[in-house]
Amino acid sequence: MTTTPVIDVDRLNLVYGDFHAVKDLSFQVGRGEFYALLGTNGAGKTSTLEIIEGHRTATSGTVRVFGHSPRDRSTVRPRMGIMLQESGFSPDLTVRESVRLIGDLTRRTDKAERVLGIVDLTHKAGTKVSQLSGGEKRRLDFATAIYGSPELIFLDEPTTGLDIQSRDDLWDSVDRLREDGSTIVLTTHYLEEAQQRADRIGLMHQGAFHQEGTVAELTRTLPAVIRFTLPAQASALPLHARPDGEREGGYVIETFGLQKDLHALLGWAEDNAVELRDLQAGPTRLDDVFRAIGSN
C-alpha cells in the first residue's frame, strides 16, 4: 500500500483475564476500501473493532487510524461513523434529538433531516426512540453512522432485523458513500452481503485470521460445485459424480476446473440423451469456506 492506510493493525493482542481473545492480529485497510471482518462466534471481531474504534485498550500491539492512536478521540472520532451491534440511544430522546446528539459528539456538520430522509424516518423525527420498532431503531443507528458522511464507517451487523426493502436501501446508501470515497468496515453473519461487496475479507477464528484476502482468493481454496438430478433409468455416471446425499437421484461434482467439467458434463448428457434436471453450477460460496474452518 503506497498511501498511509486508514486502519493499520500490527500484532494486536487482547487478553480478558486469562482468556486470550485476540492473538497477534495484523491487517491494514486502505482508503476507499470495503473490508469485511468476518468469523465464527466469539472469534474476536467485536473486541478488535472496539479497540480500533477507541472503546477498548489493547493488551499489546499497535493500532493506527488515519495515522493516529484511536484513543486520540478528538482527532479520530470526527472522521469515523460507527453503527454498533446494539444502539445505545436514550429511549426518551426523539429520533431527531438522537441524530443531533451524534452530530455534537462527532463534531460533524450535517442536517438531521437529510440522514433521516435517507433511512426513511422523516415521519418519525419527533417520535421517541422507545416507540420505534426494531427495524426503525436499526435505521436510526445507520442514520447516525452516516451523519456528516464520515471518511470511515463501521457497520456491525447493519442489516439484522431489517426487511428486504430496508436492506436494499441501506446498501444503496453505502454504495453512494463509497463513490464519494468513504472506507467501509463491515462485520456480519450474512455472508452473502460480504461476498457481494467486500474488496477484501479477514476471516477470524479463535482470535486470529484463518484466512485473509479477496473473495476470489478465499473461495478458490475450495472446489466449485456442480449439482444435478439424473432420471432413475440412467445407467452410467458422468465424470467423477457422487450421490448428493441430500436429494434422491441427486449428484454432485466437485471441481477446480468448473468450465471444463461443466462442458464435459453437458457433452455427456447430450451423447447419452440424458436430461440433467435441477442443474446448478457455481463457485464455492463463502458459506462453504466458513463450514470448512472447523475441518482443517
Ligand SMILES: Nc1ncnc2c1ncn2[C@@H]1O[C@H](COP(=O)(O)OP(=O)(O)OP(=O)(O)O)[C@@H](O)[C@H]1O
Ligand atoms: N468483557 C469480556 N470479558 C471476558 N471475555 C470476553 C469479554 N468480551 C468478550 N469476551 C470473550 O472474548 C471472545 C471474543 O469475543 P468477541 O465479542 O470479540 O467475538 P465476536 O467475534 O464479535 O463474536 P460474535 O460473532 O459471537 O459476536 C469470546 O470468547 C468472548 O466470550
